[in-house]
Amino acid sequence: MTANISDVARRAHVSVATVSRVLNDNYPVAAPTRERVEEAVRDLGYVANAHARALITATSGTVGVLLHDVSDPYFAEIVRGIQEVADEAGRLLVLCSSLRDPSREIAYIKMLRGQRVDAVILTSGYIEDDEFVVALQEQARGLRAQGSRLVLCGGYPIRAPAVAPDNAGGAFRVTRELLQVGHVRIAHLAGPPRFSTTEDRLRGYQGALASFGLEPEPELIVTGDFTRQGGYDACLKLIDSRAQFSAIFAANDIMAIGVLAALRERGLEVPRDISLVGFDDIPISRDLTPPLTTVAVPMAEIGRRAMQLALCQPPPEDSVTRLPTQLVRRSSVAPVRGAESAELAPAR
Amino acid sequence: MTANISDVARRAHVSVATVSRVLNDNYPVAAPTRERVEEAVRDLGYVANAHARALITATSGTVGVLLHDVSDPYFAEIVRGIQEVADEAGRLLVLCSSLRDPSREIAYIKMLRGQRVDAVILTSGYIEDDEFVVALQEQARGLRAQGSRLVLCGGYPIRAPAVAPDNAGGAFRVTRELLQVGHVRIAHLAGPPRFSTTEDRLRGYQGALASFGLEPEPELIVTGDFTRQGGYDACLKLIDSRAQFSAIFAANDIMAIGVLAALRERGLEVPRDISLVGFDDIPISRDLTPPLTTVAVPMAEIGRRAMQLALCQPPPEDSVTRLPTQLVRRSSVAPVRGAESAELAPAR
DNA sequence: CTGAAAGCGCTAACAA
DNA sequence: TTGTTAGCGCTTTCAG
Numbered sequence: 046m047t048a049n050i051s052d053v054a055r056r057a058h059v060s061v062a063t064v065s066r067v068l069n070d071n072y073p074v075a076a077p078t079r080e081r082v083e084e085a086v087r088d089l090g091y092v093a094n095a096h097a098r099a100l101i102t103a104t105s106g107t108v109g110v111l112l113h114d115v116s117d118p119y120f121a122e123i124v125r126g127i128q129e130v131a132d133e134a135g136r137l138l139v140l141c142s143s144l145r146d147p148s149r150e151i152a153y154i155k156m157l158r159g160q161r162v163d164a165v166i167l168t169s170g171y172i173e174d175d176e177f178v179v180a181l182q183e184q185a186r187g188l189r190a191q192g193s194r195l196v197l198c199g200g201y202p203i204r205a206p207a208v209a210p211d212n213a214g215g216a217f218r219v220t221r222e223l224l225q226v227g228h229v230r231i232a233h234l235a236g237p238p239r240f241s242t243t244e245d246r247l248r249g250y251q252g253a254l255a256s257f258g259l260e261p262e263p264e265l266i267v268t269g270d271f272t273r274q275g276g277y278d279a280c281l282k283l284i285d286s287r288a289q290f291s292a293i294f295a296a297n298d299i300m301a302i303g304v305l306a307a308l309r310e311r312g313l314e315v316p317r318d319i320s321l322v323g324f325d326d327i328p329i330s331r332d333l334t335p336p337l338t339t340v341a342v343p344m345a346e347i348g349r350r351a352m353q354l355a356l357c358q359p360p361p362e363d364s365v366t367r368l369p370t371q372l373v374r375r376s377s378v379a380p381v382r383g384a385e386s387a388e389l390a391p392a393r
Numbered sequence: 394m395t396a397n398i399s400d401v402a403r404r405a406h407v408s409v410a411t412v413s414r415v416l417n418d419n420y421p422v423a424a425p426t427r428e429r430v431e432e433a434v435r436d437l438g439y440v441a442n443a444h445a446r447a448l449i450t451a452t453s454g455t456v457g458v459l460l461h462d463v464s465d466p467y468f469a470e471i472v473r474g475i476q477e478v479a480d481e482a483g484r485l486l487v488l489c490s491s492l493r494d495p496s497r498e499i500a501y502i503k504m505l506r507g508q509r510v511d512a513v514i515l516t517s518g519y520i521e522d523d524e525f526v527v528a529l530q531e532q533a534r535g536l537r538a539q540g541s542r543l544v545l546c547g548g549y550p551i552r553a554p555a556v557a558p559d560n561a562g563g564a565f566r567v568t569r570e571l572l573q574v575g576h577v578r579i580a581h582l583a584g585p586p587r588f589s590t591t592e593d594r595l596r597g598y599q600g601a602l603a604s605f606g607l608e609p610e611p612e613l614i615v616t617g618d619f620t621r622q623g624g625y626d627a628c629l630k631l632i633d634s635r636a637q638f639s640a641i642f643a644a645n646d647i648m649a650i651g652v653l654a655a656l657r658e659r660g661l662e663v664p665r666d667i668s669l670v671g672f673d674d675i676p677i678s679r680d681l682t683p684p685l686t687t688v689a690v691p692m693a694e695i696g697r698r699a700m701q702l703a704l705c706q707p708p709p710e711d712s713v714t715r716l717p718t719q720l721v722r723r724s725s726v727a728p729v730r731g732a733e734s735a736e737l738a739p740a741r
Numbered sequence: 742c743t744g745a746a747a748g749c750g751c752t753a754a755c756a757a
Numbered sequence: 758t759t760g761t762t763a764g765c766g767c768t769t770t771c772a773g
Contacts, residue, residue, distance in 0.1 A: 046451075047539045049750055060760045065752060075758060090535050095507040096444040096453065097750035100765045103394075105444065107487070107508075115476070116469040116676070125464040128490045137504060139455070140488045142476045156485060159443040160455075187438050191395045273676070302680050328464075328621070332650050334682030397766055408744045413768055423742060445766035448749045 048089040057085035068093055099161055103192060108355055109139045109157035109165035111150060117271075118327040119297065119344060123168050123198060126348020134356055136163065143169050145237070147177040154184045158191060164355035168198040168348075173239040178202055196354045198347050200241035200365075207365040208350040212242055212324075215340035215370030216249025217256075219322045220294055222338065222372060224257045227381035228292040228320060232265040234279050234304065236296040246296045246324060264288045269300045276303025284311055291319060291381050298323035298330045298339055305333060316379035326373050336375035343368050396437040405433040416441055447509055451540060456703055457487045457505035457513035459498060465619075466675040467645065467692060471516050471546060474696025482704055484511070491517050493585070495525040502532045506539060512703035516546040516696075521587040526550055544703045546695050548589035548713070555713040556698040560590055560672075563688035563718030564597025565604075567670045568642055570686065570720060572605045575729035576640040576668060580613040582627050582652065584644040594644045594672060612636045617648045624651025632659055639667060639729050646671035646678045646687055653681060664727035674721050684723035691716050 054061045059078060066072040067082045074082075085091070099105040110127055112120040124140070131138050139162060141153040150169065157165050165188060178201075185195040185205055197207035223231050233250045236243030251261045267283050269275035276295055280303065283290070295301035301323035308315055315321045315335055323330060326341035347368060354361045402409045407426060414420040415430045422430075433439070447453040458475055460468040472488070479486050487510060489501040498517065505513050513536060526549075533543040533553055545555035571579050581598045584591035599609045615631050617623035624643055628651065631638070643649035649671030656663055663669045663683055671678060674689035695716060702709045 047535075050752095051750080061751075062753085062761075063759060066759090069752085073758065078759080090531065090538075092503055092506040092535065094448070094509065094750050095504075096447040096509060097765085098752075099444040100442070100448060100750085100767090101752045103765080114473065115463050116466070116473040118464070118466070118469075121464040121466075121469050124488075125462065125490075128463070128488075132490070137508070138488050140472075140476075140486050142473075142480070155440055156443075158440045160485070161442060161444060183438065187395075187440065190438075273680075302677075306680060329650070329677050332621075332654060332681070398768095399766080409767075410744060410746095410769080411742090414743085417768080421742060426742080442766050445749085446768075448751090448766080449768050451749080 048091045049094070050091075053082065053085045053089055053091050056089065057081040103161065104163055105161045106135065107137045107139055107160060107162045108352070109141065109153070109160070109162040110168065111141050111143050111153055111165065112168045113145050113170075114142050115140065117299070118329070119299075119325055119342075120168060122327070122344035123348040123351075126345035126350075127166060127352045128348075129345070130349050130352040130356070134352075136356070145169055145172070147172050147174055147180075151177070151180045151184060154181075154188075158184070158187055158193070161191065162193060164188075164194045164196055166196045166198065166351050166355055167201070168351070170199045171201040171241040173241075173244075194355065194360055196351050197365075198351050200245065204363045206354040206361040206363055208347050208354065208368060209365055210342045210347060210368050211370045212245035213249040213252070215324065215342070215372070216246040216294070217253045218249075218372045219324065219338070219340050220250045220253030221256065222374070223292045223294065223320060223322060223378060224253060224259075226320075226378065229257075229259065229381070230262075230265065230290040231292045231294055232267065232283055232288070232290040234276060234283075234293060234295040234300050235266055235268050237270045238268065243296060250294055265290055269296070269303075271297050271299060273299050273303040273306075276300025277307045278303070280304040280307035281311075284313075292378070293319060293321050295321065295323045298325045298327045298337060301337055301339070302329075302333065316377050320378040320381075322378060330373075331375065333377075335377045338375045338377045339373050341371045341373050343370075396439045397442065398439075400437055401430065401433045401439050404437065405429040451509065452511055453509045454483065455485045455487055455508060455510045456700070457489065457501070457508070457510040458516065459489050459491050459501055459513065460516045461493050461518070462490050463488065465647070466677070467647075467673055467690075468516060470675070470692035471696040471699075474693035474698075475514060475700045476696075477693070478697050478700040478704070482700075484704070493517055493520070495520050495522055495528075499525070499528045499532060502529075502536075506532070506535055506541070509539065510541060512536075512542045512544055514544045514546060514699050514703055515549070516699070518547045519549040519589040521589075521592075542703065542708055544699050545713075546699050548593065552711045554702040554709040554711055556695050556702065556716060557713055558690045558695060558716050559718045560593035561597040561600070563672065563690070563720070564594040564642070565601045566597075566720045567672065567686070567688050568598045568601030569604065570722070570726060571640045571642065571668060571670060572601060572607075574668075574726065577605075577607060577729070578610075578613065578638040579640045579642055580615065580631055580636070580638040582624060582631075582641060582643040582648050583614055583616050585618045586616065591644060598642055613638055617644070617651075619645050619647060621647050621651040621654075624648025625655045626651070628652040628655035629659075632661075640726070641667060641669050643669065643671045646673045646675045646685060649685055649687070650677075650681065664725050668726040668729075670726060678721075679723065681725075683725045686723045686725045687721050689719045689721050691718075
């Protein structure tokens with residue numbers, strides 16, 4: 046069916062070893078011989094079988110990437126960064142959407158181990174689930190035993206090289222941004238439970254409140270699932286709870302988009318009636334109305350670094366590279382109105 | 394290092410053949426034997442080497458996907474659809490960003506051929522470039538010779554199974570939508586040259602004008618590169634050219650976002666001063682201000698269908714599955730003002 | 742139901 | 758500089 050190396054050898058009147066040498070260019074071969082081989086390769090449209098090669102070299106030139114979903118801009122940006130350096134290094138990427146399902150995550154890692162990937166990069170965010178952590182640790186060990194490795198994007202309770210944004214710091218700063226212009230009753234639309242991202246951003250929010258001598262109020266913390274719909278629903282729930290607040294800090298920009306829609310639907314204007322901030326600075330955030338004040342997370346850079354950790358020789362230490370986040374001021378925040386700021390509630 | 398099949402066999406006191414049989418569950422094995430093997434597998438953390446398997450079976454359980462860039466929502470949605478059915482079928486996806494570079498595209502296909510992928514799905518859009526077409530045809534042949542196949546998303550002058558949206562029809566309808574409310578001078582922000590998508594949408598635009606007895610005016614057709622920046626730049630260029638127009642049809646939603654920004658910057662309001670329509674209906678389009686009237690392309694469905702074509706047995710015919718597009722009316726279109734509509738120009 | 746053995750296509754000693 | 762050959766880890770006849 047498909048030409049193999051001995052077909053090429055026969056056609057070029059050389060041995061398979063010689064063909065292998067010109068293909069890999071890792072051994073001296075006489076110029077005329079090389080040409081004959083190259084011609085045979087061309088004539089036959091020969092492409093070396095990567096599996097046979099991988100079987101011997103025990104590496105595949107392939108890196109596995111686990112993410113939530115490519116259509117989530119946050120992950121898409123990370124993948125873009127990963128792609129960039131994969132491309133430079135001549136590596137292929139195997140992408141797996143786990144949809145935040147821990148068991149699926151483990152199943153994928155096993156498949157990737159079977160593929161003898163050079164590394165697997167986990168981006169989906171730690172799931173605080175003991176069973177999962179144990180399984181993950183086991184997979185990390187298995188990977189290492191294969192001469193591969195696990196690289197983490199984000200905070201995981203696992204010993205492995207990692208790169209993670211300063212979520213808590215960013216959340217702290219963006220919350221203070223709200224506090225500094227007089228907001229006191231700031232609602233937080235948190236991410237799904239058990240994710241390090243959720244926890245870290247929540248912690249930053251609480252820290253900022255505390256730095257202003259404020260107690261976090263449970264009824265002002267609502268949970269979403271990092272989707273537009275989740276943000277929309279949570280915001281409506283918040284409004285309908287009749288809790289008082291003058292600002293909302295959404296744990297990611299996508300939920301902020303849902304909030305914007307919900308608020309508009311209820312006749313509330315941002316930032317006139319309610320101030321709103323997000324997190325991530327996904328590309329669209331600048332184009333929202335109003336342009337969203339948020340915290341920039343260097344997603345592509347996280348991807349790039351992760352891929353570097355995945356490929357670098359010798360293997361990196363099991364330490365986390367913390368990347369700074371940055372407050373991006375746009376137009377979705379306004380000073381709280383009037384002197385009775387603390388009492389201000391959304392109009393109904 | 395890593396356990397292999399004979400380690401498992403030894404530990405379970407059986408032959409490698411038996412291990413293989415329980416692993417693949419394609420042959421009768423006595424229950425107690427099977428259990429011993431399964432236990433050994435568990436104890437050793439054994440994962441079968443997919444390369445060794447691929448070497449024999451000549452299939453890899455892997456499908457290659459070529460796209461422009463994951464961080465482009467259009468492609469991200471297609472990939473999401475592809476992922477869905479890949480997952481159901483237990484297939485792994487190898488993703489390659491070609492960034493619309495034809496030579497990179499060919500290089501990737503070669504790598505994927507080496508990986509013995511079960512199929513490669515091309516989504517990046519046809520590049521009208523003879524050299525490329527010849528090379529692509531050659532790769533398609535090579536793929537077929539391997540028992541693999543090429544599947545196309547979009548219009549290509551290549552004989553292969555394909556699934557493509559009705560771009561021309563959608564462009565026709567959305568342009569008519571503008572014409573019907575009195576717009577006569579409609580600018581078109583076309584995509585990059587040599588892409589079938591660009592050509593088809595342009596054709597639909599021209600067809601709609603013709604159906605109203607209008608001649609397309611060259612100065613109203615500007616080219617962008619399907620990015621926000623491209624849309625922004627093109628729109629500014631259009632305004633500065635002092636050409637007269639009351640509406641803009643952007644060849645994709647992302648460029649429409651750039652147009653929105655450019656228009657706002659010049660103090661032009663949509664749809665009061667200028668009506669705007671896009672194409673694709675990417676998820677964010679409903680959240681723009683104003684919500685964008687556009688043409689919905691079933692991106693995820695394209696991906697799903699493409700993957701089905703990639704996997705189905707027996708191999709599909711070399712025919713294109715045309716998927717309908719649908720006009721989505723939102724709020725970025727208004728009737729042209731006054732009676733002198735044809736003469737209306739954007740305020741300066 | 743289980744085992745022995747022949748490769749799949751390639752690389753990497755080892756010879757020549 | 759080139760050729761010969763022994764596997765890499767697995768599946769799959771073919772025997773038993």
